[in-house]
Amino acid sequence: MFGFVPVFVVGFAVLSVVYVAVSFWSRQVRRRKLRKRWEEEGRPGDRESYVEAGLDEYDDSFRRKLILLVYLVPLAVxxxxxYAVNYM
Structure with a gap:
């Protein structure tokens, strides 16, 4: 009856690793773009404070929250x- 529990535990662990990897990758891409934009805009102020302010803005963005779809899409599939196997 509870044979699916280990599958869900392993699946959750794998999806958590994927989520963390995508989050780190996305943050590094944003950091790279902010550094490039700082160079293109004529170096306004300190680079690290400019990048950190941009990353703080990114942390509250909708794009960052979209990464949670890493959990939702596989579950929906x-x-x-x-449903298709059992009821169609």
Whole structure:
């Protein structure tokens, strides 16, 4: 009856690793773009404070929250497959 629990635990662990990796990657891409923009805008002020202010803005952005789809999309696909197999 509870044979699916280990599958969900392992799946959650794998998706958590993917989430952390995508989050770090996305943050590094944003950092790189902010440094490039700082160079293009004529170096206004201190670079590190400019980048940190941009990253603080990024942390509250909708784009950052979209990374949570790493959890939701596979779950939706699994639910759709289970429904299709059992009820169609």
């Amino acid at each position: 699994i639910v759709a497959i289970i």
